[in-house]
Amino acid sequence: MDSVKVGICGLGTVGSGTFAVLKRNAAEISARVGADIVVAQIGARRDNPKCDTGDVAINRDVFAIAENPEIDILVELIGGTTVAKELVLKAIANGKHVVTANKALIAEHGNEIFAAAAEQGVTVAFEAAVAGGIPIIKALREGLAGNKIQWLAGIINGTGNFILSEMREKGRDFADVLAEAQELGYAEADPTFDVEGIDAAHKLVILASLAFGIPLQFDKVFTEGISKIAQEDVTYAEELGYRIKHLGIARGTSEGIELRVHPTLIPEKRLIANVNGVMNAVLVQSDAVGPSLYYGAGAGSEPTASAVVADVIDVARSLSSSQSSRVPYLSFKTESLSAHPVLPIDAVETAYYLRMTAVDKPGVLSKVAQILSDGGISIEALIQKEAADNANLVPMIILTNRTIEAKLSAAVSQIEGLESIVGEVTRIRVESLAG
Amino acid sequence: MDSVKVGICGLGTVGSGTFAVLKRNAAEISARVGADIVVAQIGARRDNPKCDTGDVAINRDVFAIAENPEIDILVELIGGTTVAKELVLKAIANGKHVVTANKALIAEHGNEIFAAAAEQGVTVAFEAAVAGGIPIIKALREGLAGNKIQWLAGIINGTGNFILSEMREKGRDFADVLAEAQELGYAEADPTFDVEGIDAAHKLVILASLAFGIPLQFDKVFTEGISKIAQEDVTYAEELGYRIKHLGIARGTSEGIELRVHPTLIPEKRLIANVNGVMNAVLVQSDAVGPSLYYGAGAGSEPTASAVVADVIDVARSLSSSQSSRVPYLSFKTESLSAHPVLPIDAVETAYYLRMTAVDKPGVLSKVAQILSDGGISIEALIQKEAADNANLVPMIILTNRTIEAKLSAAVSQIEGLESIVGEVTRIRVESLAG
Numbered sequence: 006m007d008s009v010k011v012g013i014c015g016l017g018t019v020g021s022g023t024f025a026v027l028k029r030n031a032a033e034i035s036a037r038v039g040a041d042i043v044v045a046q047i048g049a050r051r052d053n054p055k056c057d058t059g060d061v062a063i064n065r066d067v068f069a070i071a072e073n074p075e076i077d078i079l080v081e082l083i084g085g086t087t088v089a090k091e092l093v094l095k096a097i098a099n100g101k102h103v104v105t106a107n108k109a110l111i112a113e114h115g116n117e118i119f120a121a122a123a124e125q126g127v128t129v130a131f132e133a134a135v136a137g138g139i140p141i142i143k144a145l146r147e148g149l150a151g152n153k154i155q156w157l158a159g160i161i162n163g164t165g166n167f168i169l170s171e172m173r174e175k176g177r178d179f180a181d182v183l184a185e186a187q188e189l190g191y192a193e194a195d196p197t198f199d200v201e202g203i204d205a206a207h208k209l210v211i212l213a214s215l216a217f218g219i220p221l222q223f224d225k226v227f228t229e230g231i232s233k234i235a236q237e238d239v240t241y242a243e244e245l246g247y248r249i250k251h252l253g254i255a256r257g258t259s260e261g262i263e264l265r266v267h268p269t270l271i272p273e274k275r276l277i278a279n280v281n282g283v284m285n286a287v288l289v290q291s292d293a294v295g296p297s298l299y300y301g302a303g304a305g306s307e308p309t310a311s312a313v314v315a316d317v318i319d320v321a322r323s324l325s326s327s328q329s330s331r332v333p334y335l336s337f338k339t340e341s342l343s344a345h346p347v348l349p350i351d352a353v354e355t356a357y358y359l360r361m362t363a364v365d366k367p368g369v370l371s372k373v374a375q376i377l378s379d380g381g382i383s384i385e386a387l388i389q390k391e392a393a394d395n396a397n398l399v400p401m402i403i404l405t406n407r408t409i410e411a412k413l414s415a416a417v418s419q420i421e422g423l424e425s426i427v428g429e430v431t432r433i434r435v436e437s438l439a440g
Numbered sequence: 441m442d443s444v445k446v447g448i449c450g451l452g453t454v455g456s457g458t459f460a461v462l463k464r465n466a467a468e469i470s471a472r473v474g475a476d477i478v479v480a481q482i483g484a485r486r487d488n489p490k491c492d493t494g495d496v497a498i499n500r501d502v503f504a505i506a507e508n509p510e511i512d513i514l515v516e517l518i519g520g521t522t523v524a525k526e527l528v529l530k531a532i533a534n535g536k537h538v539v540t541a542n543k544a545l546i547a548e549h550g551n552e553i554f555a556a557a558a559e560q561g562v563t564v565a566f567e568a569a570v571a572g573g574i575p576i577i578k579a580l581r582e583g584l585a586g587n588k589i590q591w592l593a594g595i596i597n598g599t600g601n602f603i604l605s606e607m608r609e610k611g612r613d614f615a616d617v618l619a620e621a622q623e624l625g626y627a628e629a630d631p632t633f634d635v636e637g638i639d640a641a642h643k644l645v646i647l648a649s650l651a652f653g654i655p656l657q658f659d660k661v662f663t664e665g666i667s668k669i670a671q672e673d674v675t676y677a678e679e680l681g682y683r684i685k686h687l688g689i690a691r692g693t694s695e696g697i698e699l700r701v702h703p704t705l706i707p708e709k710r711l712i713a714n715v716n717g718v719m720n721a722v723l724v725q726s727d728a729v730g731p732s733l734y735y736g737a738g739a740g741s742e743p744t745a746s747a748v749v750a751d752v753i754d755v756a757r758s759l760s761s762s763q764s765s766r767v768p769y770l771s772f773k774t775e776s777l778s779a780h781p782v783l784p785i786d787a788v789e790t791a792y793y794l795r796m797t798a799v800d801k802p803g804v805l806s807k808v809a810q811i812l813s814d815g816g817i818s819i820e821a822l823i824q825k826e827a828a829d830n831a832n833l834v835p836m837i838i839l840t841n842r843t844i845e846a847k848l849s850a851a852v853s854q855i856e857g858l859e860s861i862v863g864e865v866t867r868i869r870v871e872s873l874a875g
């Protein structure tokens with residue numbers, strides 16, 4: 006198979022992100038799949054001014070995609086549980102594989118949809134339905150498949166986490182932050198889904214089924230929102246060494262499965278207590294691995310599109326590969342491995358921590374600073390300690406800006422050559438990273 | 441296919457863990473695969489007193505497994521790059537799928553091994569080779585397959601992270617902590633692999649290939665260990681707002697790929713800077729998702745076994761399923777979904793934060809405490825504030841131990857009935873979680 010044909014239904018936030026990612030990363034994706042993934046048709050009631058679809062055929066009726074015999078994979082990104090359900094069932098009936106980001110649809114009608122898909126021998130993939138770009142469904146379904154899962158707890162609604170983070174960090178009130186979240190476009194116009202935990206409940210139901218092998222049972226989730234959390238609760242929790250997070254929790258017990266969404270105090274030293282802003286994270290406790298955590302953007306155009314595209318690639322790899330090598334060993338097909346060189350360390354750019362021992366007399370710092378500045382390296386921070394009584398040697402610590410290692414090495418040699426610097430300069434690289 | 445036959449070679453730390461997990465979770469695993477996974481033979485030079493292998497046939501020659509026509513999947517857990525390489529190539533030549541935890545083997549001979557496997561149409565799976573139980577290979581190869589990966593940075597050697605964590609938390613010296621790590625069995629008898637970064641370099645090479653689509657090039661990694669980190673560097677870093685972590689970093693630039701393992705200062709507010717002890721974490725920056733992080737146990741018998749078993753399940757699912765439903769939708773086969781009930785919230789056990797407003801007079805606390813104690817609920821922590829001048833109402837905050845929600849609700853009703861308590865009691869659930 007030389008190409009896999011995709012039809013995208015819905016060109017809103019996630020639809021346009023999916024189109025953009027498939028287009029921008031087309032070369033990489035082909036090298037990973039061994040076939041081109043082509044958006045052959047789009048179903049959208051109207052154009053999206055933020056999305057240049059080029060010469061891809063657009064049909065105003067999304068059902069046209071489900072009926073197009075050319076399409077291998079229908080991507081459902083219209084949302085809701087009525088038209089979307091009809092559309093997905095129609096696509097399945099027509100033998101198409103389906104990829105969706107629709108948690109409401111899966112949580113409420115998944116059992117029926119999966120049965121229809123099994124009947125037709127097609128796949129329905131829904132990685133984007135939970136925790137956006139975090140591959141948590143794959144982790145539970147495949148990565149942890151050898152484990153008995155004991156419980157999982159997730160920050161699975163970004164808006165709710167943004168509100169609680171702002172309340173804590175800036176001492177703001179619930180209503181005030183909610184208004185800002187709406188302005189920033191994080192919260193829905195009707196924020197009930199976010200704030201009252203319904204969105205999180207949809208996602209939790211899906212995670213719990215994957216973890217515990219039970220059918221999807223949305224009506225059984227206990228759901229409590231964050232609208233009643235007062236500023237003072239956040240403060241008292243902090244005094245007690247806790248943070249308040251809106252969690253979805255699923256826990257297996259011998260009597261049954263706990264399924265609950267509610268604000269929760271968590272010890273502040275836990276990694277998940279430090280997940281702030283709109284970010285999501287899911288913590289899974291399982292018998293062989295112990296705790297493992299998956300963190301990333303839980304919503305937004307391209308993060309969600311990332312999961313949609315991963316599902317499209319999964320299906321495409323099954324369609325285009327022999328089973329034994331469905332996923333290429335090194336992610337990219339062997340014949341597509343690149344000859345891009347590995348850089349020698351001298352060519353690497355990073356920042357540096359430098360520690361040196363200086364003779365305690367005036368002018369040493371200025372000499373060191375001069376050498377760095379001649380090398381185009383600037384000083385971001387400096388610690389210079391007083392000499393201890395009777396000692397005439399002082400430690401001097403410098404944080405530099407980012408520079409090429411070769412330049413730093415040259416400067417360090419010069420510094421080590423100074424009479425007023427004793428011994429070697431200790432260097433440790435500094436990376437600001439993310440997260 | 442009713443059963444998939446596995447042969448385990450090597451019955452040490454990971455081999456015995458793999459046997460134990462396959463045995464303990466056999467029912468769950470069958471429900472996830474749709475076929476039984478049977479350990480049909482073990483290759484071990486001697487018995488492992490910690491592992492009761494029951495009536496499974498043991499052969500003293502590991503090569504017997506590669507030659508046993510009954511075996512579908514050979515699991516290589518002997519380690520090293522000589523006998524292990526010969527064993528894996530022999531298994532491939534005999535048409536067997538291979539699962540291995542051997543990072544040295546993959547990093548140094550992967551290109552050759554994958555070519556042999558492609559030739560024979562079999563799979564070689566190696567999730568356990570990097571970051572133990574964290575499904576990071578699956579995340580990079582499948583979950584993030586729609587992304588252009590910009591860089592990744594990982595704490596991928598537990599021993600090194602344990603040493604640096606102890607140095608920071610307890611002000612201990614490198615040599616001192618290393619000695620303890622050796623006693624605890626974290627570090628190898630020859631600790632060079634851990635401490636000088638060779639083990640991390642093996643893993644980084646594998647991650648970089650998956651992320652950037654380059655062949656495995658172990659000889660190109662810049663590797664610097666942690667043996668030169670002084671206690672004072674840890675302290676100065678902290679003064680500057682940083683933590684020192686031993687990271688493997690791979691970064692794509694237009695000139696080439698940076699591949700480097702070295703101690704690194706990271707801003708302390710980053711999630712990855714707060715990964716302590718023997719835990720591992722990999723942070724991936726990619727174009728669609730942005731940052732995402734994968735955290736868990738990077739080594740140890742069962743965490744590593746978890747990844748080995750996940751790979752075995754992956755292969756078994758391909759062997760036993762039709763392609764469209766290789767992985768069951770809800771992780772477990774539909775016919776195996778359980779009727780285990782979802783518990784009502786009243787039956788859930790958790791701890792509670794209670795906030796109430798009390799009239800400021802003696803005896804209120806004792807009445808509240810009595811009600812809780814009668815309900816079998818004990819108080820873990822308490823905040824009682826002074827009344828503001830002129831006010832006769834004071835806030836009172838209580839953290840309880842874990843109890844059943846129904847009991848808590850009954851107690852709360854009684855507390856709300858007290859004359860000296862004004863208004864409703866705010867309750868927020870408390871979970872101590874993990875990680």
Ligand SMILES: NC(=O)c1ccc[n+]([C@@H]2O[C@H](COP(=O)([O-])OP(=O)(O)OC[C@H]3O[C@@H](n4cnc5c(N)ncnc54)[C@H](OP(=O)(O)O)[C@@H]3O)[C@@H](O)[C@H]2O)c1
Nearest residue numbers: 015016017018019020050082083084088106107304305309
């Ligand atoms: N946004 C996120 O961050 C995020 C994250 C995870 C999952 N999701 C899920 O992804 C799905 C899409 O969300 P979104 O944020 O992209 O929504 P959106 O921005 O509102 O886009 C929805 C698109 O579907 C179209 N549409 C809606 N109903 C339709 C119908 N009956 N017939 C034809 N087209 C219709 C809309 O067209 P009009 O413009 O003409 O109304 C719009 O183009 C939802 O299931 C959502 O839960 C979203």
Ligand SMILES: NC(=O)c1ccc[n+]([C@@H]2O[C@H](COP(=O)([O-])OP(=O)(O)OC[C@H]3O[C@@H](n4cnc5c(N)ncnc54)[C@H](OP(=O)(O)O)[C@@H]3O)[C@@H](O)[C@H]2O)c1
Nearest residue numbers: 450451452453454455485517518519523541542739740744
């Ligand atoms: N331990 C971890 O936490 C961990 C984590 C990730 C990956 N790994 C990888 O997993 C692999 C196994 O590690 P491990 O910790 O389980 O090692 P281990 O405890 O030393 O066990 C190795 C086993 O293989 C056997 N063996 C070694 N050479 C053999 C040979 N030539 N012929 C037959 N049997 C042989 C040993 O038998 P004897 O007892 O007779 O010597 C022993 O049973 C290694 O590749 C390691 O890098 C380990």
